[in-house]
Amino acid sequence: MKEGKHISLKDLACELGISISTVSRALKDSPEISGEVRLRVKALAKEWNYRPNPFAMSLLKNTPRIIGILIPDIVTHFYSSIITGIDNIARQNGYSVIITSSYDSYKAEIQCIEDLVNVRVEGIIACLSQETTDYLHFTSLEDLNIPLVFFDRICLPDVFSSVIADNIESARLATLHLLNTGSKRVAFIGGANHIEIVRQRKHGYLQALREYRIPIDKDLVFCKYMGYSEGYEGACKLLSLSNPPDAILAMTDSIAFGAMKAIKEHRLRIPDDISLIGYTDEMHSNYVDPPLTAITHQTHKMGQTVCHLLLKQIKKREKPQQIIIPTYLAVRESSVKNNQRVPPTKNTI
Amino acid sequence: MKEGKHISLKDLACELGISISTVSRALKDSPEISGEVRLRVKALAKEWNYRPNPFAMSLLKNTPRIIGILIPDIVTHFYSSIITGIDNIARQNGYSVIITSSYDSYKAEIQCIEDLVNVRVEGIIACLSQETTDYLHFTSLEDLNIPLVFFDRICLPDVFSSVIADNIESARLATLHLLNTGSKRVAFIGGANHIEIVRQRKHGYLQALREYRIPIDKDLVFCKYMGYSEGYEGACKLLSLSNPPDAILAMTDSIAFGAMKAIKEHRLRIPDDISLIGYTDEMHSNYVDPPLTAITHQTHKMGQTVCHLLLKQIKKREKPQQIIIPTYLAVRESSVKNNQRVPPTKNTI
DNA sequence: TTGAAAGCGTTACCAA
DNA sequence: TTGGTAACGCTTTCAA
Numbered sequence: 151m152k153e154g155k156h157i158s159l160k161d162l163a164c165e166l167g168i169s170i171s172t173v174s175r176a177l178k179d180s181p182e183i184s185g186e187v188r189l190r191v192k193a194l195a196k197e198w199n200y201r202p203n204p205f206a207m208s209l210l211k212n213t214p215r216i217i218g219i220l221i222p223d224i225v226t227h228f229y230s231s232i233i234t235g236i237d238n239i240a241r242q243n244g245y246s247v248i249i250t251s252s253y254d255s256y257k258a259e260i261q262c263i264e265d266l267v268n269v270r271v272e273g274i275i276a277c278l279s280q281e282t283t284d285y286l287h288f289t290s291l292e293d294l295n296i297p298l299v300f301f302d303r304i305c306l307p308d309v310f311s312s313v314i315a316d317n318i319e320s321a322r323l324a325t326l327h328l329l330n331t332g333s334k335r336v337a338f339i340g341g342a343n344h345i346e347i348v349r350q351r352k353h354g355y356l357q358a359l360r361e362y363r364i365p366i367d368k369d370l371v372f373c374k375y376m377g378y379s380e381g382y383e384g385a386c387k388l389l390s391l392s393n394p395p396d397a398i399l400a401m402t403d404s405i406a407f408g409a410m411k412a413i414k415e416h417r418l419r420i421p422d423d424i425s426l427i428g429y430t431d432e433m434h435s436n437y438v439d440p441p442l443t444a445i446t447h448q449t450h451k452m453g454q455t456v457c458h459l460l461l462k463q464i465k466k467r468e469k470p471q472q473i474i475i476p477t478y479l480a481v482r483e484s485s486v487k488n489n490q491r492v493p494p495t496k497n498t499i
Numbered sequence: 500m501k502e503g504k505h506i507s508l509k510d511l512a513c514e515l516g517i518s519i520s521t522v523s524r525a526l527k528d529s530p531e532i533s534g535e536v537r538l539r540v541k542a543l544a545k546e547w548n549y550r551p552n553p554f555a556m557s558l559l560k561n562t563p564r565i566i567g568i569l570i571p572d573i574v575t576h577f578y579s580s581i582i583t584g585i586d587n588i589a590r591q592n593g594y595s596v597i598i599t600s601s602y603d604s605y606k607a608e609i610q611c612i613e614d615l616v617n618v619r620v621e622g623i624i625a626c627l628s629q630e631t632t633d634y635l636h637f638t639s640l641e642d643l644n645i646p647l648v649f650f651d652r653i654c655l656p657d658v659f660s661s662v663i664a665d666n667i668e669s670a671r672l673a674t675l676h677l678l679n680t681g682s683k684r685v686a687f688i689g690g691a692n693h694i695e696i697v698r699q700r701k702h703g704y705l706q707a708l709r710e711y712r713i714p715i716d717k718d719l720v721f722c723k724y725m726g727y728s729e730g731y732e733g734a735c736k737l738l739s740l741s742n743p744p745d746a747i748l749a750m751t752d753s754i755a756f757g758a759m760k761a762i763k764e765h766r767l768r769i770p771d772d773i774s775l776i777g778y779t780d781e782m783h784s785n786y787v788d789p790p791l792t793a794i795t796h797q798t799h800k801m802g803q804t805v806c807h808l809l810l811k812q813i814k815k816r817e818k819p820q821q822i823i824i825p826t827y828l829a830v831r832e833s834s835v836k837n838n839q840r841v842p843p844t845k846n847t848i
Numbered sequence: 849t850t851g852a853a854a855g856c857g858t859t860a861c862c863a864a
Numbered sequence: 865t866t867g868g869t870a871a872c873g874c875t876t877t878c879a880a
Contacts, residue, residue: 158873169851201617205557206873209856225579234573268550407786437756439788507857518867555857558872
């Protein structure tokens with residue numbers, strides 16, 4: 151039984167007194183093997199619990215069937231949910247998944263890519279760190295012939311395929327929703343300007359203001375970093391303006407929660423004094439006080455879609471394409487001023 | 500340059516007109532190599548971007564430097580946070596990590612273990628699915644000589660090492676806290692009884708009641724499944740009792756959030772009508788209304804500790820040990836009845 | 849129908 | 865100081 155060590159074809163061949171090649175063929179139902187041998191081989195393989203050695207296989211074929219994921223972190227629900235979607239599709243297609251986290255550090259991101267290349271992943275799915283402004287570590291993957299697909303925080307759309315949310319439109323609709331439900335001065339809290347999703351969402355926000363013929367007030371836009379503390383900081387700054395906003399569109403869930411804290415500390419009521427909308431898909435939006443209106447991502451679908459896109463690229467390199475996954479606005483209490491109640495959408499939970 | 504394909508030692512050797520062994524030695528600073536050759540080899544390796552093929556290595560050494568993780572899911576903050584801890588330590592020690600999710604299904608769990616074995620992980624870190632009552636798929640790992648370490652939801656502590664929280668004590672202290680802050684009838688919502696942490700936490704809960712000389716009322720214990728809906732269901736049932744509780748100790752965060760929903764639907768005030776404590780370490784506990792008092796796990800430390808434990812077992816099989824990671828009670832608003840205000844602990848954020 | 853041998857990329861041992 | 869060779873587990877010619 152060879153306890154401990156793994157069983158190899160050689161072990162089986164020895165025991166049965168036949169050659170390794172015969173065993174190999176018998177196991178894969180090669181037509182040129184006698185039924186009797188096949189049965190004996192299979193029986194023993196089963197009894198001894200034989201499993202092909204994946205490293206020998208990878209060495210031989212140079213296709214380890216592993217895809218690499220690079221994300222900012224795994225604890226943010228948005229990312230872990232997308233990973234779940236990726237993982238499902240990968241498994242269905244016989245791939246394993248290996249996850250690396252940049253923790254939003256440019257330096258760590260480079261190391262992650264290096265690690266993934268070193269384990270010879272067949273392809274990579276990535277979401278940029280907030281710090282990243284240089285893409286050399288990604289473009290150099292082309293020389294190694296490792297396909298790369300981005301999601302959410304993307305770059306170089308002419309070079310790499312990507313999956314994103316309908317950022318412009320979602321921000322536009324969210325802003326319009328605020329303006330339609332009693333808010334007059336809508337502020338925007340985002341992240342650093344070099345990040346594509348920041349620009350897109352701000353774009354949608356500004357477009358809505360334009361549609362409403364509201365002059366743009368630069369003081370109402372706070373863009374620094376996407377994080378809880380910056381949400382808090384941004385809201386504090388906005389609230390201390392001589393002419394403060396009566397609504398905030400926060401670009402991420404953590405920003406929204408930070409802003410919420412600031413608003414409560416200022417003893418303002420949500421939504422009557424300040425309306426608030428977040429970008430999130432977390433069920434926690436439902437539990438906060440008041441329940442948070444939020445642009446909701448179809449994270450699972452996003453994950454599945456990126457993975458499909460990558461698998462396609464692995465099979466056959468194609469020119470880059472971009473897929474947009476629609477979001478929807480889950481209207482809860484934080485956005486509708488009380489003299490403006492509208493019936494909740496069916497997405498409200 | 501060999502675009503596309505990976506560079507091998509052979510490629511370097513060919514180009515330099517020396518043998519493969521020499522290249523191999525030069526690259527790893529073998530003392531028995533002339534400085535001149537070493538330099539030339541290293542220069543070319545760098546220029547051509549040579550990376551050792553990990554599969555050849557794994558094949559040779561039979562130590563792929565991969566550890567497998569089996570968890571119920573990745574989106575629950577508790578698990579993703581633990582994974583982060585595991586991952587940090589694993590990387591520090593040159594290991595990669597591969598994650599599989601059982602989605603709390605026994606059948607899927609068996610498949611996950613099978614997958615991990617097939618990729619030849621050197622060891623496995625696992626947290627049981629809620630459905631699991633049979634451990635054959637784990638004990639059979641012993642025959643394969645693959646070390647296994649559990650965390651949180653564990654089994655067979657005499658066979659496998661494990662890392663757990665101080666479940667009995669934490670539940671005891673939480674219950675005492677409720678009784679000390681105005682609650683008279685404390686209920687417990689847990690999961691299925693075959694799960695060790697359920698039994699332990701219930702044990703701590705009952706012990707606290709005994710210390711307070713409060714007779715045990717079976718109606719106040721609801722144990723079915725650890726999930727949001729069951730938290731809701733349990734709370735509904737408890738609240739409809741002829742003699743309902745005035746406090747609930749929920750065994751997980753999702754149970755607590757479900758219970759919170761039920762309580763609000765019953766138009767009861769937290770904590771004045773019903774106090775509520777959850778088991779969680781999420782920052783979201785701070786955002787809910789009211790902020791949730793919760794037993795807080797040191798998830799990162801738990802992850803690091805399991806990983807260390809596993810690495811030790813990989814290096815040298817040792818007899819199983821159990822490590823207990825202390826929790827602390829973060830007292831917030833949901834547990835202290837208003838006529839009983841105590842100063843918040845320093846853990847309150 | 850079966851077996852022998854080469855090859856995938858690397859290391860380690862033995863010769864030179 | 866170097867080179868040749870065997871070995872890791874498997875597949876795939878090529879021969880028998």
